[in-house]
Amino acid sequence: MKGGAGGRGLVLAIVLVLTLFVVIAPVSVVLVEGLSRGVGAFFGALGEEDTLVAIRLSIVTALVVVPINTLFGIAAAWSIAKFTFPGRKLLLSVIELPFSVSPIVAGIAYLFVYGGQGLLGPFLEEHDIKIMFALPGIILASTFVTAPFVARELIPLMQLQGNDDEEAAATLGARGFQIFRRVTLPNIRWGLVYGIILCNARVLGEFGAVSIVSGTIRGETNTLPLQIELLYHDYNTAGAFAAASVLTLVALLTLAAKVALEAKVGRGPAGR
Amino acid sequence: MSAVTAAPGGRHARLHSVKDGGRVLPGLRLSLGLTLFYAGLIICLPLAMLIIVGARLGPAEYWAVVSSPRAVASYRVTLLSAFAATAFNAVYGFLLAWALVRYEFPGRRLLDAIVDLPFALPTAVAGIALSGLFAKNGWFGAPLGAIGIKVAYTPLGIAIAMAFTSLPFVVRTLQPVLEELDGAIEEAAATLGARPLQIFRRVVLPVVVPALLAGVSLAFARSLGEFGAVIFIAGNQPFVSEITALVAYIRVEEYDYPAAAAIATVMLATAFVLLVAINALQAYARRHEALR
Numbered sequence: 001m002k003g004g005a006g007g008r009g010l011v012l013a014i015v016l017v018l019t020l021f022v023v024i025a026p027v028s029v030v031l032v033e034g035l036s037r038g039v040g041a042f043f044g045a046l047g048e049e050d051t052l053v054a055i056r057l058s059i060v061t062a063l064v065v066v067p068i069n070t071l072f073g074i075a076a077a078w079s080i081a082k083f084t085f086p087g088r089k090l091l092l093s094v095i096e097l098p099f100s101v102s103p104i105v106a107g108i109a110y111l112f113v114y115g116g117q118g119l120l121g122p123f124l125e126e127h128d129i130k131i132m133f134a135l136p137g138i139i140l141a142s143t144f145v146t147a148p149f150v151a152r153e154l155i156p157l158m159q160l161q162g163n164d165d166e167e168a169a170a171t172l173g174a175r176g177f178q179i180f181r182r183v184t185l186p187n188i189r190w191g192l193v194y195g196i197i198l199c200n201a202r203v204l205g206e207f208g209a210v211s212i213v214s215g216t217i218r219g220e221t222n223t224l225p226l227q228i229e230l231l232y233h234d235y236n237t238a239g240a241f242a243a244a245s246v247l248t249l250v251a252l253l254t255l256a257a258k259v260a261l262e263a264k265v266g267r268g269p270a271g272r
Numbered sequence: 273m274s275a276v277t278a279a280p281g282g283r284h285a286r287l288h289s290v291k292d293g294g295r296v297l298p299g300l301r302l303s304l305g306l307t308l309f310y311a312g313l314i315i316c317l318p319l320a321m322l323i324i325v326g327a328r329l330g331p332a333e334y335w336a337v338v339s340s341p342r343a344v345a346s347y348r349v350t351l352l353s354a355f356a357a358t359a360f361n362a363v364y365g366f367l368l369a370w371a372l373v374r375y376e377f378p379g380r381r382l383l384d385a386i387v388d389l390p391f392a393l394p395t396a397v398a399g400i401a402l403s404g405l406f407a408k409n410g411w412f413g414a415p416l417g418a419i420g421i422k423v424a425y426t427p428l429g430i431a432i433a434m435a436f437t438s439l440p441f442v443v444r445t446l447q448p449v450l451e452e453l454d455g456a457i458e459e460a461a462a463t464l465g466a467r468p469l470q471i472f473r474r475v476v477l478p479v480v481v482p483a484l485l486a487g488v489s490l491a492f493a494r495s496l497g498e499f500g501a502v503i504f505i506a507g508n509q510p511f512v513s514e515i516t517a518l519v520a521y522i523r524v525e526e527y528d529y530p531a532a533a534a535i536a537t538v539m540l541a542t543a544f545v546l547l548v549a550i551n552a553l554q555a556y557a558r559r560h561e562a563l564r
Contacts, residue, residue, distance in 0.1 A: 015371045026401035072310045079304040100547045102497025104517040108536045109318035112325045176298040205394025207500035225396035244397045251392035259385050
């Protein structure tokens with residue numbers, strides 16, 4: 001073994017100290033700054049009207065985006081994992097593309113479809129449909145950014161489990177959705193829950209793409225992460241860290257759920 | 273409901289179930305149709321429009337935008353910070369993955385879970401956290417300031433933010449490869465008289481390098497596109513601490529959409545090149561693994 005006991009001690013010491021400084025300190029500072037002023041001050045800061053609007057907007061966005069991407073993830077996984085067809089690998093790469101695209105690039109790209117000078121801009125204006133700088137734009141950009149989360153959890157899982165169970169069910173006369181609900185779903189349910197939780201955390205935390213398409217209108221189109229930036233630049237440190245603590249607690253809960261689910265599904269692919 | 277039999281002789285007749293033993297699963301047409309519709313509308317259409325708008329500028333104007341001094345300065349800041357962050361993570365991430373895979377110690381599972389914190393934490397939260405830590409009176413900012421090191425509002429701060437958000441890529445890409453690595457070969461090398469550093473260089477490193485490169489490239493790609501975590505701590509001073517993503521963002525705020533598109537296409541192209549490189553590296557790493 002490398003370096004024997006001395007090497008082990010040295011490596012562990014370096015790793016633990018670095019992790020304390022690099023990962024644990026930033027998370028701790030948010031919770032300390034957010035919660036140290038007391039519970040009353042914490043809820044007081046969250047109760048400010050603009051912050052409440054931001055919390056509500058973030059929740060509404062997640063409530064729309066997560067089901068859409070869950071449905072898409074299931075459809076994509078079913079077609080890619082259960083069948084072979086020309087262009088299958090290419091389709092997989094396209095689905096994973098949002099992971100590689102900077103959120104800022106994604107937000108700008110959406111401007112050119114739904115913005116005033118975008119592809120659909122004149123049509124939308126004519127019919128008085130507002131997408132950019134409003135809730136639909138926030139939903140669309142968040143959908144793009146989190147598109148791969150459910151699919152990439154389900155695809156390897158479904159491939160691993162093969163088609164035998166489903167084919168047996170089909171032979172016995174089960175119909176399409178019956179096969180999915182009764183045979184596939186029980187096999188993939190923890191992976192599905194895992195993907196949904198990751199997707200939800202990312203929707204609630206998305207910043208770059210949403211900051212472009214939301215127009216960051218105070219008290220109207222600010223999601224919670226955007227509201228954190230606004231409060232911070234207003235020198236409302238207490239408010240900013242209180243809001244950040246909420247999202248940090250969501251992140252910690254997400255991690256706890258991840259650890260619990262990993263015991264059930266086995267280790268997933270390198271998480272993103 | 274069977275998609276294949278539903279279209280005899282058509283395009284879909286060429287489609288087969290993975291284990292095609294004459295039995296065919298239903299739902300291909302529905303699930304693939306939905307997937308293609310969604311991928312086209314949500315993923316491909318906006319990116320295509322971005323490229324079209326960028327191309328509409330014409331070569332001369334496009335070049336003028338993407339080679340403007342402020343843009344070029346932002347490439348330099350972004351690349352250098354991402355490079356520093358990635359170099360740090362290559363070492364730290366390797367040690368972290370090594371400790372998680374090779375050593376038993378109390379709190380190992382907790383440490384393993386903590387590695388995912390940068391992914392789970394929203395980037396804006398990471399941004400104000402780091403900004404708070406390195407502020408003049410912050411936990412780190414105060415002692416560092418006392419010895420004359422300034423982090424906030426400098427490229428060093430940008431690098432730290434990038435290092436934080438991209439750390440899990442290196443660890444999570446290395447972990448499975450280190451798990452596969454057979455300790456017996458190292459022991460054999462030790463028995464044959466190899467010294468620890470020799471063993472590391474000659475036995476461990478050759479096997480781990482493809483995965484390390486893949487993880488490092490993923491971290492680098494993420495750092496180049498990072499926005500939320502960086503802008504809080506960067507100070508965002510043009511030519512000094514302004515990242516490329518912010519230059520694109522500012523063009524949007526100024527309603528200079530064509531210029532925003534041009535800079536965004538530079539970022540998109542860079543991400544694409546890195547993606548192809550990463551895929552090649554990962555394919556190589558897998559082949560390498562299979563051969564052993």
